[in-house]
Amino acid sequence: MDAIILQVLNGLDKGSAYALIALGLTLIFGTLGVVNFAHGALFMIGAFCAVTLSRILTLSHTIIDDTKKDFLGNPLKVEVPYIYDIFGQTTGDAIIDWAVPLSILFSIPVMVGIGFAMERGLIKHFYKRPHADQILVTFGLAIVLQEIIKYFYGANPIPTPAPEAFTGSFDFGAMLGFDPNTIIYPYWRLVYFAFSAIIIGAVFAFLQFTTFGMVVRAGMADRETVGLLGINIDKRFTIMFGIAAAVAGLAGVMYAPINSPNYHMGMDFLVLSFVVVVVGGMGSLSGAVLAGFLLGILESFASMGAVLEILPGINQIIIYLVAIIILLTRPRGLMGRKGVMEE
Amino acid sequence: MFGLTKRDTKLLIIVAILAIFAPFILNPFPEGSAMAQFNGGYPDLMQRLVIFGIFAIGFNILFGLTGYLSFGHAAFLGVGSYAAIWMMKLLTMNVIPAIMISVIVAGLFSLLVGWISLRRSGIYFSILTLAFAQMSYSLAYSVLTPITGGETGLQPKVDDPRILDGALEAGQSPRANLFGLEMGSSYELNLGSWVFTFNAGYYIAAVVMLLAFYLSIRIFRSPFGMMLRAVKSNQQRLNYTGLNSKPYTLAAFVISGMYAGLAGGLLVAMDTQVGAERMFWTASGEVVLMTILGGAGTLIGPVLGAGFIKYMENIISKINKSILEQWFAFMPDGMEDFFITIVYPFIGKGWHLTLGLMFMMVVIFLPGGLVQGGQKIAGLFRGKKASDDAADGKTTPAE
Numbered sequence: 001m002d003a004i005i006l007q008v009l010n011g012l013d014k015g016s017a018y019a020l021i022a023l024g025l026t027l028i029f030g031t032l033g034v035v036n037f038a039h040g041a042l043f044m045i046g047a048f049c050a051v052t053l054s055r056i057l058t059l060s061h062t063i064i065d066d067t068k069k070d071f072l073g074n075p076l077k078v079e080v081p082y083i084y085d086i087f088g089q090t091t092g093d094a095i096i097d098w099a100v101p102l103s104i105l106f107s108i109p110v111m112v113g114i115g116f117a118m119e120r121g122l123i124k125h126f127y128k129r130p131h132a133d134q135i136l137v138t139f140g141l142a143i144v145l146q147e148i149i150k151y152f153y154g155a156n157p158i159p160t161p162a163p164e165a166f167t168g169s170f171d172f173g174a175m176l177g178f179d180p181n182t183i184i185y186p187y188w189r190l191v192y193f194a195f196s197a198i199i200i201g202a203v204f205a206f207l208q209f210t211t212f213g214m215v216v217r218a219g220m221a222d223r224e225t226v227g228l229l230g231i232n233i234d235k236r237f238t239i240m241f242g243i244a245a246a247v248a249g250l251a252g253v254m255y256a257p258i259n260s261p262n263y264h265m266g267m268d269f270l271v272l273s274f275v276v277v278v279v280g281g282m283g284s285l286s287g288a289v290l291a292g293f294l295l296g297i298l299e300s301f302a303s304m305g306a307v308l309e310i311l312p313g314i315n316q317i318i319i320y321l322v323a324i325i326i327l328l329t330r331p332r333g334l335m336g337r338k339g340v341m342e343e
Numbered sequence: 344m345f346g347l348t349k350r351d352t353k354l355l356i357i358v359a360i361l362a363i364f365a366p367f368i369l370n371p372f373p374e375g376s377a378m379a380q381f382n383g384g385y386p387d388l389m390q391r392l393v394i395f396g397i398f399a400i401g402f403n404i405l406f407g408l409t410g411y412l413s414f415g416h417a418a419f420l421g422v423g424s425y426a427a428i429w430m431m432k433l434l435t436m437n438v439i440p441a442i443m444i445s446v447i448v449a450g451l452f453s454l455l456v457g458w459i460s461l462r463r464s465g466i467y468f469s470i471l472t473l474a475f476a477q478m479s480y481s482l483a484y485s486v487l488t489p490i491t492g493g494e495t496g497l498q499p500k501v502d503d504p505r506i507l508d509g510a511l512e513a514g515q516s517p518r519a520n521l522f523g524l525e526m527g528s529s530y531e532l533n534l535g536s537w538v539f540t541f542n543a544g545y546y547i548a549a550v551v552m553l554l555a556f557y558l559s560i561r562i563f564r565s566p567f568g569m570m571l572r573a574v575k576s577n578q579q580r581l582n583y584t585g586l587n588s589k590p591y592t593l594a595a596f597v598i599s600g601m602y603a604g605l606a607g608g609l610l611v612a613m614d615t616q617v618g619a620e621r622m623f624w625t626a627s628g629e630v631v632l633m634t635i636l637g638g639a640g641t642l643i644g645p646v647l648g649a650g651f652i653k654y655m656e657n658i659i660s661k662i663n664k665s666i667l668e669q670w671f672a673f674m675p676d677g678m679e680d681f682f683i684t685i686v687y688p689f690i691g692k693g694w695h696l697t698l699g700l701m702f703m704m705v706v707i708f709l710p711g712g713l714v715q716g717g718q719k720i721a722g723l724f725r726g727k728k729a730s731d732d733a734a735d736g737k738t739t740p741a742e
Binding site: 141 | 707
């Protein structure tokens, strides 16, 4: 029992990332009808927002500290972050420590801006083109974004630690009444799961309970009619693209402490997120979230030692295998609607 | 000639001439001159040009004709490569059995993958093929290590059985050959300060490429090719007329898988090594890029695209900062630095950035690829009459 709970928990953080990216992909596909292969790159840019903010916060200038001497007796040069000058040392340290959560605030405007620029500058021109063209142009864009990040940040992963308060892990098993030390779980992963649950909830609530969301849902169902009613649906869809980009970016920001950001992390997630979207059913938001968590948890179950003994290598291919089986038995994925992406 | 129309014969002859004289065409600059780094006439690159040409020609039979966008073709190339290397390890270093087995094995594998994937179309098909390719890649890396060599890959070793070959002389290493003619052997022709290299492996690959190209012309012009085009333009209508399109698409899929296997076998014949990274999905993406860049659905497009990408990849990634400094040396200092800063991200390790930008430009402005670009330019000179000529280059890749 405890082993099963442990695997479910392990699957949650990856599953959350899959679910968030797949949610954004589905939002874009459902509103604009565009297959966005650059969505993984947006996830990656989100993670690099965290890197950038922590670098900005630690920008420092050199002062000569007369109180400290090096071994020759000369005054020592000390690097002092600018943030100390503004907030003083203790607050400054706390801010630097909390760089990753703070990046949430920093990344939202950045990601929404990038989303708007992408939609208005490039994707707008591809609505009428075949899906293959959309896939190809966004694929090209993904390569370009990835290479730009590589040029500025280098090819090596950049460690981005979580705040001091969330490092380390806790004994989850003891809380549930199992033997101690059976389920040890890092704090940050739990934070990540809670965070993504909040984001997913927020997106659904936004679509369900606001007038704006209602119009967008109506537009997803029948764009033409909504347009004929005198509503500027294009503008709203552009905003949805910005939101989808922000969701991917936030997923990336919070993922940075789990996996040090590197320039190709987006591509690694993209392929799997597409599998997730297709398994969930193109165009179904709840399907995307469900499939994201499902595949994340399945993946972690497949990496259990007991399973690997029976079926070696299954952890590498389980997601693809499940995708193949589901696509062959349920052509529209788990929760796909009729008439989406079918000729 | 050979059952081709006059225009197709002309095309085939042009490609043949280009292939035969490639060592001259790709080496236009004298050795040791400042422009010598643009010379592409060395055997390794020339072999890759034609081999990836074969790969792209095959991919085009599937994507260009039926419109099914496969994102997993590298798997067939990889499987073909593994089959070929095992033939070399077990049977003989002669390349012919290796290439034959690679085509057969890749064909069987693509029959399996195609039979399953072709139940769906559109993006579902793309994802299914991608899933199969990624599965093959992961398995080759992990569980199948005894067969695939895992991370290290496979090379022929001195103590492999090689039943048909005699024992190697002491100190000899196994080399790929065609009845004794080694793939790596070349003849160098010195003309003044020019050096032209004629490589045995390249010419064998080029002959295979010409055969593959000829076959693809025949497929394009056959009733079978017509049927594939019908699948692309409207599969539903085809089904309503009482035709089952599945056997046609499956045949196209298997043919293009065999082409990929052939390319994989030839790659092994040239460099006698395989690694799992050959099956990674970026490799599948690369062949898509080649086909689109050249012009999907056209005969010559994929060959052009493959040649263009492989040539640029080799040449651009070789340029480094000091070469840039040489080029811009004639400018005043400030301007020189400025230009070097601008150009630097695009060269050397930044080659992928150039590729990505180039690719986006092509998809945005020239959906028909380089071929369409050429036709547009030709159309400018000939006036409006060129429009009916362009029928071949018009591509609207369907789902």
